[in-house]
Amino acid sequence: MKRCSWGRYPSAEQSIYAPAWAPQLTDPFFLNQFKDPNSAINSGLKSTVLPYGNGRSYGDVCLNSSGVMLDISHLDNVISFDAERGVITAEAGITLRQILKIIVPHGWFLPVTPGTSWVTLGGAIANDVHGKNHHRAGTFGNHIESLELLRLGTTSTVSPTINAELFQATVAGLGLTGIILSATLKLIPIANHRIEGESIRFESLEEFFELSSASDAEFEYTVAWLDCLWSKGVRGHFMRGNHASKSNLPTLKPWSPRWELATVPCDVPGIFVKPWTMHCFNFAYYNKQRAKVAKINQSFEPFFYPLDIVSNWNKLYGANGFFQFQCVVPHAAGEPGIRAVIEAARLSGAGSFLAVLKEFGSAVSSPGMLSFPRPGYTLCLDFANQGAETIKLMQRLEQIVIKNGGALYAAKDALMSAESFASSYPRAAEFASYIEPGFSSDFWKRVYK
Amino acid sequence: MKKIIIFGATSAIAQACARIWAAGGTEFVLCARDEARLQIVATDLKGRGAANVSTAIFTAESVESCTNSALQALANGCDIALIAHGVLTDQKDCQQNSAALASDIQINFTSYAIIAEVCAKFFEQKRAGTLVLVSSVAGDRGRASNYIYGASKAAVAALASGLRGRLSKVGVNVLTVKPGFVDSPMTAHLKKGALFASTDTVGTLIVKAVESRRTVIYTPGFWRVIMGILAHVPERIFHKLPI
Numbered sequence A: 001m002k003r004c005s006w007g008r009y010p011s012a013e014q015s016i017y018a019p020a021w022a023p024q025l026t027d028p029f030f031l032n033q034f035k036d037p038n039s040a041i042n043s044g045l046k047s048t049v050l051p052y053g054n055g056r057s058y059g060d061v062c063l064n065s066s067g068v069m070l071d072i073s074h075l076d077n078v079i080s081f082d083a084e085r086g087v088i089t090a091e092a093g094i095t096l097r098q099i100l101k102i103i104v105p106h107g108w109f110l111p112v113t114p115g116t117s118w119v120t121l122g123g124a125i126a127n128d129v130h131g132k133n134h135h136r137a138g139t140f141g142n143h144i145e146s147l148e149l150l151r152l153g154t155t156s157t158v159s160p161t162i163n164a165e166l167f168q169a170t171v172a173g174l175g176l177t178g179i180i181l182s183a184t185l186k187l188i189p190i191a192n193h194r195i196e197g198e199s200i201r202f203e204s205l206e207e208f209f210e211l212s213s214a215s216d217a218e219f220e221y222t223v224a225w226l227d228c229l230w231s232k233g234v235r236g237h238f239m240r241g242n243h244a245s246k247s248n249l250p251t252l253k254p255w256s257p258r259w260e261l262a263t264v265p266c267d268v269p270g271i272f273v274k275p276w277t278m279h280c281f282n283f284a285y286y287n288k289q290r291a292k293v294a295k296i297n298q299s300f301e302p303f304f305y306p307l308d309i310v311s312n313w314n315k316l317y318g319a320n321g322f323f324q325f326q327c328v329v330p331h332a333a334g335e336p337g338i339r340a341v342i343e344a345a346r347l348s349g350a351g352s353f354l355a356v357l358k359e360f361g362s363a364v365s366s367p368g369m370l371s372f373p374r375p376g377y378t379l380c381l382d383f384a385n386q387g388a389e390t391i392k393l394m395q396r397l398e399q400i401v402i403k404n405g406g407a408l409y410a411a412k413d414a415l416m417s418a419e420s421f422a423s424s425y426p427r428a429a430e431f432a433s434y435i436e437p438g439f440s441s442d443f444w445k446r447v448y449k
Numbered sequence B: 001m002k003k004i005i006i007f008g009a010t011s012a013i014a015q016a017c018a019r020i021w022a023a024g025g026t027e028f029v030l031c032a033r034d035e036a037r038l039q040i041v042a043t044d045l046k047g048r049g050a051a052n053v054s055t056a057i058f059t060a061e062s063v064e065s066c067t068n069s070a071l072q073a074l075a076n077g078c079d080i081a082l083i084a085h086g087v088l089t090d091q092k093d094c095q096q097n098s099a100a101l102a103s104d105i106q107i108n109f110t111s112y113a114i115i116a117e118v119c120a121k122f123f124e125q126k127r128a129g130t131l132v133l134v135s136s137v138a139g140d141r142g143r144a145s146n147y148i149y150g151a152s153k154a155a156v157a158a159l160a161s162g163l164r165g166r167l168s169k170v171g172v173n174v175l176t177v178k179p180g181f182v183d184s185p186m187t188a189h190l191k192k193g194a195l196f197a198s199t200d201t202v203g204t205l206i207v208k209a210v211e212s213r214r215t216v217i218y219t220p221g222f223w224r225v226i227m228g229i230l231a232h233v234p235e236r237i238f239h240k241l242p243i
Helices: A026-035 A097-104 A121-126 A164-170 A207-213 A275-286 A300-304 A313-317 A331-348 A390-403 A419-423 A427-430 A441-445 B012-022 B035-045 B063-074 B090-097 B099-127 B147-170 B199-211 B222-231
Strands: A003-005 A011-013 A016-017 A049-052 A066-073 A080-084 A088-089 A142-152 A153-157 A181-186 A194-202 A221-227 A233-241 A293-299 A322-329 A355-360 A376-384 B005-006 B029-033 B053-059 B082-084 B130-134 B173-179 B217-221
Touching: A003 B217, A016 A331, A016 A376, A080 A376, A080 A441, A080 B035, A097 A121, A121 A181, A121 A233, A142 A164, A153 A164, A194 A207, A194 A221, A194 A300, A194 A427, A207 A233, A207 A331, A207 A355, A221 A275, A233 A275, A233 A300, A293 A300, A293 A313, A322 A331, A322 A390, A331 A376, A331 A390, B005 B012, B005 B063, B012 B029, B012 B082, B029 B035, B029 B063, B035 B053, B035 B090, B053 B063, B063 B099, B082 B099, B090 B099, B099 B130, B099 B147, B099 B199, B130 B147, B130 B199, B147 B173, B147 B217, B173 B199, B173 B222, B199 B217
Parallel strands: A016 A066, A049 A066, B005 B029, B005 B082, B029 B053, B082 B130, B130 B173, B173 B217
Antiparallel strands: A003 A011, A080 A088, A088 A181, A142 A153, A142 A181, A194 A233, A194 A293, A221 A233, A221 A355, A322 A376, A355 A376
């Protein structure tokens, strides 16, 4: 069956195996199916295997052309939740959304959360995702106490202290080191479900850099939305916030999960990505906030997951899908590097609907051999796929990033060259020695030569 | 504290309902065929806030097992009983193999009737409670490709309707649930169109319907419209449709 990732480019023909129960994976019958080229799972293909969560990565890290997609999204049971200590153990297919439903009513929160709650626990580990609190908390993998890894036919516990090197390979391991069956996550306490902070308008990159360095000490969460289409340069909103304190508890209604309010039922043929629609959107979004500084006091869902309210928003980019481009440029080359990427994107005229800029801190170092976050500035852009032109642009941006000593994020990449990967992920060869025999992905085949 | 009994507790739809109920600190009795899976579900519900979870193995093919499991489960009281077990019938196999046919109907209908009768007596005496039976849109009209399954589910709907008539006099509600296509492990290999609903959606709708004492629900509701139209298509045309 044809499957694609969230960016809907590329797509890959692959057979799907979706176990309903975790013990199916450790069943000798099942394990032998992979070795038997005539089995139903392999459907006659001499193929490789790749675990797949909820398909929220953008490029091809979750794809495995003419191989087997091992869909673990139905393995989503809780194994234990200690509401006293704030520790949850669950099967890898559980989504962060489901975890939040369980933990928030008990006064706990995810230690690190990406921009969507629809990712699975296994996917969050395999891509070592990060969030708006990177400067304080590091990556998702920094908060995993331990995980159960099915590898070479046996299940073993892997943690920062047990099988430590295998842990470093598995966190950000893109699903290639075996099947993550379950994981134990340390949570952080919260007084309630609100986020308090402020949104500040800025009208230049310098202003952003100043705001960012001034905010990181006082605010747990910081991120900036950029309008890259402004005729006079770059402007945007700098958002900074903290979990609300107890003071506003008595009048507060308890949290109830937000429903998706809208859905995009089919591909929207391109009108949402034309330059004029992007200009209109960016103009309106920027001017939505009239004051220089606006207070933020909202539930955590609109703060962290603004796009989750529209299911299938990825279809707004039309049937050809879109590219995400997320890079990190080290502090040393930060300002000119980020400026050069934005300028190159602007010159191309392609324009990015959503642009996000954030500073990665150096407080906590990333745990994985292939972890993306490193100290510096991370910029995220997206471009509707308009064929060769867009691909050329992406390659140009990649060159700028690599020249400035930066790196691209595997979870959002569909095009990175093997040379770029080798120069920006120096532990790749070490990682490769931990790959489970018979496991591969389209991303890996492309970048590791 | 709410006491809930679930037959077929390892079915994806039942588990989705149970997860929602668990958050409220519910006491569960879970009945299913497979011990290992039952333990996974029980642990999951405890992690999600269930106050107490006990489990029992039951075999839907056996009349005795159905009766005994139902009686034992009811022994500690019950507010909601959900009957959700079942098997996706292999239509072609049933056309050749009478034993498979009889066994599938036993699982998908007869066992429902046996368990529902035991529950009905209990609720009648208690003069309160809700009985939920999972039927299917497949029961609204027989199709060449799965009429044995459809016939069992039609029988479940008729059973539920009759029980509702009998129990409504004593304030007991009987809810018939007719799910459409559900995105579950069973359908992982199919391409998901707009008609597919997640088990979470179906579970949420069932839990709401129990609270608001609905009688017959389609999950999601648009299936009522689809089946309403299909029910009125003349036979000669219906069997030429590509469904």
